[in-house]
Amino acid sequence: MAETVQFDLVSPERLLTSAAVDEVQIPGADGDMTAMAGHAPLITTLRPGLVRATSREGETEYVVTGGFAEIDGDSISVLAERAVPRADMTQDEMKSMVDEATERLNAAKQAQDNEPGPVDEAAKLLSDMVAVGERIGLSPN
The missing domain is CATH 1.20.5 (Single alpha-helices involved in coiled-coils or other helix-helix interfaces)
Known part of the structure; x- marks a missing residue:
């Protein structure tokens, strides 16, 4: 079984998710990236795009307009300017x-x-x- 990592997605209005996930795909300003447990520490700006979190329960997508992502070996935090669950x-x-x-x-x-x-x-x-x-x-x- 794949190791999980803590993923938090926050917009100015609310916490959209806080969950243990297998990976998170992030629309970084310099290109798309996938972050998983044990990822090297990194802070990046986001461009508008889709943040996709994958866990045992499946995939969840969020539309973001920009912001920042902070990644370390134990957690992935996305601070979005504006974020909406894709389903919404x-x-x-x-x-x-x-x-x-x-x-x-x-x-x-x-x-x-x-x-x-x-x-x-x-x-x-x-x-x-x-x-x-x-x-x-x-x-x-």
Whole structure:
């Protein structure tokens, strides 16, 4: 039997899960990763995507808009800017997330004339949110 690791997923509103799991797939800012018991210590930022926790009971997915993940040998903690269980995602929730990303992009464009960094980051956020919606079968419109 595979060794388990403690997994906690928290958003500003609530604790979404706290469970012993076999592995957690994380949409890291530098690429997707899978964390398991005994993983080397690591802190990474998240990009919008799906966090997938696998345990004996099966897989559970959560849509996240960004945040941080802290991994050590004994636990995996994901601190999400916004997180919704995949099973609870609705068209309205997806639209709200895409609208928020669009607002960030527009604000960055207005505030950062001739400063491509923040605008590029906001554009990437919007693109990632649209991609998440398409992956889970929800249109951003």
